[in-house]
Amino acid sequence: MAVKDYIRKRFFPHIWCPGCGHGTVMNAMIRAIENLGLEKNIIAVVSGIGCSARINGYLDFHTLHTLHGRALAFATGVKLSRPELTVVVPMGDGDACAIGGNHFIHAARRNIDITAIIMNNSIYGMTGGQYSPLTGYDDFATTAPFGNIDPSFDVVKLATGAGASFVARTTTYHVTSTIKILEKAITHKGFSVVEILSQCPTQFGRRNKIPSVVDMLNSYKTDTTPIGSKEKEKNPDLMERGIFIQEDRPEYCTEYDKVIERASKGR
Amino acid sequence: MKKDVVFVQGNEACVRGALYAGLDFFAGYPITPSTEIAELLSRRLPAKRGKFIQMEDEISSMCAIVGASLTGKKVMTATSGPGFSLKQEALGFAVMTETPCVIVDVQRGGPSTGLPTSVSQGDVMQARWGTHGDHAVIALTASNSQDVFAITVEAFNLAETFRTPVILLLDEVVGHTRERLVEPKAGEIDVVERLKTSVPEGTDYHPYLPREDGRLPMSDFGGVHRHHVTGLAHDMWGFPSNKPDVVYGLMHHLIDKIEGHVNEITRVKEFFVDDAECLLISYGSAARTTRHVVENRRARGEKLGLLELQTLWPFPADLVRERCASANHIIVVEMNMGQILGEVKKVVKNPDGVFLANRIDGGFITPADVLNIIRITQGKGV
Numbered sequence A: 001m002a003v004k005d006y007i008r009k010r011f012f013p014h015i016w017c018p019g020c021g022h023g024t025v026m027n028a029m030i031r032a033i034e035n036l037g038l039e040k041n042i043i044a045v046v047s048g049i050g051c052s053a054r055i056n057g058y059l060d061f062h063t064l065h066t067l068h069g070r071a072l073a074f075a076t077g078v079k080l081s082r083p084e085l086t087v088v089v090p091m092g093d094g095d096a097c098a099i100g101g102n103h104f105i106h107a108a109r110r111n112i113d114i115t116a117i118i119m120n121n122s123i124y125g126m127t128g129g130q131y132s133p134l135t136g137y138d139d140f141a142t143t144a145p146f147g148n149i150d151p152s153f154d155v156v157k158l159a160t161g162a163g164a165s166f167v168a169r170t171t172t173y174h175v176t177s178t179i180k181i182l183e184k185a186i187t188h189k190g191f192s193v194v195e196i197l198s199q200c201p202t203q204f205g206r207r208n209k210i211p212s213v214v215d216m217l218n219s220y221k222t223d224t225t226p227i228g229s230k231e232k233e234k235n236p237d238l239m240e241r242g243i244f245i246q247e248d249r250p251e252y253c254t255e256y257d258k259v260i261e262r263a264s265k266g267r
Numbered sequence B: 001m002k003k004d005v006v007f008v009q010g011n012e013a014c015v016r017g018a019l020y021a022g023l024d025f026f027a028g029y030p031i032t033p034s035t036e037i038a039e040l041l042s043r044r045l046p047a048k049r050g051k052f053i054q055m056e057d058e059i060s061s062m063c064a065i066v067g068a069s070l071t072g073k074k075v076m077t078a079t080s081g082p083g084f085s086l087k088q089e090a091l092g093f094a095v096m097t098e099t100p101c102v103i104v105d106v107q108r109g110g111p112s113t114g115l116p117t118s119v120s121q122g123d124v125m126q127a128r129w130g131t132h133g134d135h136a137v138i139a140l141t142a143s144n145s146q147d148v149f150a151i152t153v154e155a156f157n158l159a160e161t162f163r164t165p166v167i168l169l170l171d172e173v174v175g176h177t178r179e180r181l182v183e184p185k186a187g188e189i190d191v192v193e194r195l196k197t198s199v200p201e202g203t204d205y206h207p208y209l210p211r212e213d214g215r216l217p218m219s220d221f222g223g224v225h226r227h228h229v230t231g232l233a234h235d236m237w238g239f240p241s242n243k244p245d246v247v248y249g250l251m252h253h254l255i256d257k258i259e260g261h262v263n264e265i266t267r268v269k270e271f272f273v274d275d276a277e278c279l280l281i282s283y284g285s286a287a288r289t290t291r292h293v294v295e296n297r298r299a300r301g302e303k304l305g306l307l308e309l310q311t312l313w314p315f316p317a318d319l320v321r322e323r324c325a326s327a328n329h330i331i332v333v334e335m336n337m338g339q340i341l342g343e344v345k346k347v348v349k350n351p352d353g354v355f356l357a358n359r360i361d362g363g364f365i366t367p368a369d370v371l372n373i374i375r376i377t378q379g380k381g382v
Helices: A022-036 A052-058 A071-081 A093-097 A101-110 A155-162 A175-187 A201-208 A213-222 A230-234 A252-264 B010-021 B035-047 B058-069 B081-097 B124-129 B145-162 B172-176 B244-259 B286-299 B317-324 B339-347 B367-377
Strands: A043-047 A062-065 A086-091 A114-120 A166-171 A192-197 A224-226 A239-246 B005-009 B025-028 B051-054 B075-079 B101-109 B115-119 B138-140 B165-171 B178-182 B228-230 B268-271 B278-282 B304-309 B311-313 B329-334 B354-358
Touching: A022 A052, A022 A086, A022 A114, A022 A175, A043 A052, A043 A071, A052 A062, A052 A086, A052 B228, A062 A071, A071 A086, A071 A101, A071 A114, A071 A252, A071 B025, A071 B051, A071 B058, A093 A101, A093 A114, A093 A155, A101 A114, A101 A155, A101 B058, A114 A175, A155 A166, A155 A192, A155 A239, A166 A175, A175 A192, A175 A239, A201 A213, A213 A224, A252 B035, B005 B010, B010 B035, B010 B075, B010 B101, B010 B145, B010 B165, B010 B172, B025 B035, B025 B058, B035 B051, B058 B075, B058 B081, B058 B101, B075 B081, B081 B101, B081 B124, B081 B165, B101 B145, B101 B172, B115 B172, B124 B138, B124 B165, B124 B311, B124 B339, B138 B145, B145 B165, B145 B178, B165 B172, B268 B286, B278 B286, B278 B317, B278 B367, B286 B304, B286 B329, B286 B367, B317 B339, B329 B339, B329 B367, B339 B354, B354 B367
Parallel strands: A043 A062, A043 A086, A062 B228, A086 A114, A114 A192, A166 A192, A224 A239, B025 B051, B025 B075, B075 B101, B101 B165, B138 B165, B278 B304, B278 B329, B329 B354
Antiparallel strands: A166 A239, B005 B178, B101 B115, B138 B311, B268 B304
């Protein structure tokens, strides 16, 4: 199938601003699914609220657009009651790390077979540019007019600490590797976290003196480096990208099957 | 024929009723006085290949059951006041997306942490208006284990029939009183199954286009119809719309499908109502005390009657007005500051003739509490 066969064409053009990275993420997600040859009927995409959450309205899968921060909780219900489905959850800064932070760490802890895509744009875009838990120190936002004093979460460390069995980071500049990483994340049996740095020129770039999309994308190229590269030794400020964790660990739905087996034996 | 008699708490009667109705999936979080429901289902559900999950909080429990319902499963969660507050946003999502589910609230004293182990009926209005925005909702209650079993089955049936969340308002006394339950045999109580679409693959399926009878057949996530479910105002396809005519139609559909079927949804029990000069209206565990008073006084020739409500929302206004028409006095007996009293006053001809017998201190309402008010209506003073 071609990419166009995975989208609901009648809803285009999409709502994202010119230069937004979320379309790139959607494209990479579709290509990963296409490369894996997955049936459309076995895919459920569950999203929360915000720019990132609108991704699933454009996708021709079973799509559930839920509440702010609660996507993983709804997705847990979908997955546990129907484990044969491939469940993908695209989230933004708030969905994954603020209002939905609790569900994020607990889904990771359970290691339930869901792929969480965190589109990190360092800002609350849809509400007009307020700082998020992924906004950097000293960055500007409509609610941080004098500079942000909140330290930000490191999504990779957070997911790793919470017990996710697949953790990766990539950017919208590195599209080819993003597709490959998403393929591995979706195939991985367990909770997979893929953080994708995704530029928001309208709400973040404008307020932080990088209004050009090209500059923002270039910064993803210059400010990141593959895991374990020599560049990192020279410049410790570089952000590493690639697959950090990929481990086989007991998956929640499979574990629950054991509970069913024990219960049916009356134990 | 040997009867299936068990000696159980109301919470267990609720569990047994839910399993009878076909419960497949439960998500919950521990909270007194509802915890026994989760404990029992953690054992009973996997034994029938169902799923039980203890979620990280009350909010996620509500979200998880909605997600599971969309895959075609019958679902339930159970909580008490504080947890019920936390579930309200997701309950509204179930209203908006027309997702069948059952939410049990075993009421305890509030507000806030209040009286975790004491009885109350303070969540009646929270059940009605807890989630934001105009909406209609179904809330049921019962006063003993036998009725809890039957009303739980009803809750599932109404959730499926009207594609809506149904709130089961139990209370601490009903939930924890251990008493006799004659377990109905399979087939004894009707069970409504999920209405699924007959639209074949390849033909357009409209998830929010009502049939002629007003019902909306569903298609499971994972089935052949890939549709969109959103909490945004949406059209018959399920896709977001802010067109005034679409939103108007949606709002009216959501409210009318329930408010327009009050008679079908109403469940009451009547004791000596026909010739009652003093009619007592009660529900839940308070109705046990009230029934005791009514039966005792009847034996002495006093014309008391009891109208026990099992459907609180939508409020059975016409029925209450009609039953109250010939009584001289109406007394509403409830363990709150008059949450149903206000509804009764709204519908009767003489609101000044409606009195409240209540208790809000965590103690279970006693016959004396009710008799004191009856004496006042009889002009005897306390």
